[in-house]
Amino acid sequence: EIVLTQSPATLSLSPGxxxxxxxxxxxxxxxxxxxxxxxxxxAPRLLIHEAFNRATGIPARFSGSGSGTDFTLTISSLEPEDxxxxxxxxxxxxxxxxxxxxxxxxxx
Amino acid sequence: xxQLQESGPGLVKPSETLSLTCTVSGGSISSSRYxxxxxxxxxxxxxxxxxxxxxxGSTYYNPSLKSRVxxxxxxxxxxxxxxxxxxxxxxxxxxxxxxxxxGFDPWGQGTLVTVSS
Numbered sequence: 001e002i003v004l005t006q007s008p009a010t011l012s013l014s015p016g017x018x019x020x021x022x023x024x025x026x027x028x029x030x031x032x033x034x035x036x037x038x039x040x041x042x043a044p045r046l047l048i049h050e051a052f053n054r055a056t057g058i059p060a061r062f063s064g065s066g067s068g069t070d071f072t073l074t075i076s077s078l079e080p081e082d083x084x085x086x087x088x089x090x091x092x093x094x095x096x097x098x099x100x101x102x103x104x105x106x107x108x
Numbered sequence: 109x110x111q112l113q114e115s116g117p118g119l120v121k122p123s124e125t126l127s128l129t130c131t132v133s134g135g136s137i138s139s140s141r142y143x144x145x146x147x148x149x150x151x152x153x154x155x156x157x158x159x160x161x162x163x164x165g166s167t168y169y170n171p172s173l174k175s176r177v178x179x180x181x182x183x184x185x186x187x188x189x190x191x192x193x194x195x196x197x198x199x200x201x202x203x204x205x206x207x208x209x210x211g212f213d214p215w216g217q218g219t220l221v222t223v224s225s
Contacts, residue, residue, distance in 0.1 A: 001171070034211040036155075043204055043215035044155065050210055087155055089211070095168055097145070097157040097208070 002026050004088050004100035012108040019075040021103045023088035028068045034089040035064055035073045037082075038102075044087060048073065075105075083107050110135040112205050112216035120199075120223050126192040130205030130216060137186045138163060143208040146179065146190045148201040149218070156201075160208060161188055195223045 003026040013019055023033065031051040036044035046055040048064035051071060061076040075082055088100040116128035130144070137144060145160035159179040160168045169177050173192070181188040192199060200223045206212035 036211070038155075043206075043218050044212070045215075046211040046213035048211075053210075055211065055213060089155075089157075091208070095160075096170065097160065097168075099147075099155040099157060102154045 001096070002029060002090055002092055002098055004090060004098055006086075006088060006100035006103045008103060009101075010104045010106060012106050013078055014108045015078050015080055017078050019073075019078055019082070019105055021073040021075075021086055021105070023066075023071040023073070023100050025069045025071075025090060029090045029092070031067050032090055032092075033064070033066065033071045034091075035062075036087045036089065037084050038087065039084045047086075078105070110207065110214055112207065112214060114203060114205050114216045114219040116203075116219060116221070118220060118222060120195055120221060121225050122196055122223055123194055126190070126195050126199065126221055126223075128190045128203055128205075128219065128221070129187050130189070132186045132188075132207075137181060137188060138183050141209060143168075144181065144188045145206055145208055145212065147204045147206060147212065147215075148199075149204070150198075150201045158192075158203075159190065197223050199223050 005024045007022045033051045035048040038044040052064040063074045085102045085104045111133045113131045120126045143160040146158040161179045176193045178191040202218040204218045206215040
């Protein structure tokens with residue numbers, strides 16, 4: 001079973017700053033890594049699929065990178081609406097689906 | 109635009125079976141290539157995948173829940189359903205349904221299910 005570990009648990013930043021979120025897999029997942037954003041009281045929203053492909057309607061300030069075991073979600077310049085919890089997720093070949101534990105991006 | 113909506117009881121007694129339905133509108137649940145699934149989120153905690161069903165009818169379960177979970181589809185109603193047996197307080201969560209291709213998208217709004225006597 002693949003385990004996804006996200007870091008840090010909480011990221012305290014100001015609007016306009018750059019956010020760098022990490023997701024590490026316990027074994028190689030190739031490029032099969034997905035990122036979601038979740039705001040309080042809402043369902044998660046798909047941001048990035050297959051490590052670096054932005055979903056429809058997602059602003060260009062969101063970018064994904066990485067392959068194998070180490071992945072990064074970068075928000076180039078935080079907007080007020082970007083303060084939320086971010087989850088990574090992987091689907092393996094079995095298939096089963098796994099989520100990371102989340103990173104909260106909060107206003108400093 | 110595809111939309112998903114969860115429905116079912118908001119309160120379930122311990123040891124009983126939780127049953128939820130996800131109604132799909134704006135598209136066919138029989139469309140090829142897609143998985144349809146359930147994800148839950150205990151209050152204040154992270155996301156946990158429960159089960160998926162492929163358009164062909166194949167089912168996939170979280171190993172930690174497999175003995176208690178059944179996912180099924182009713183193509184005539186454009187719905188899919190979740191049954192979770194022998195529930196305890198640990199099953200209290202917001203339950204989301206979603207469509208999966210390269211990621212879960214879209215999601216339903218979620219429904220809170222509380223397990224309590």
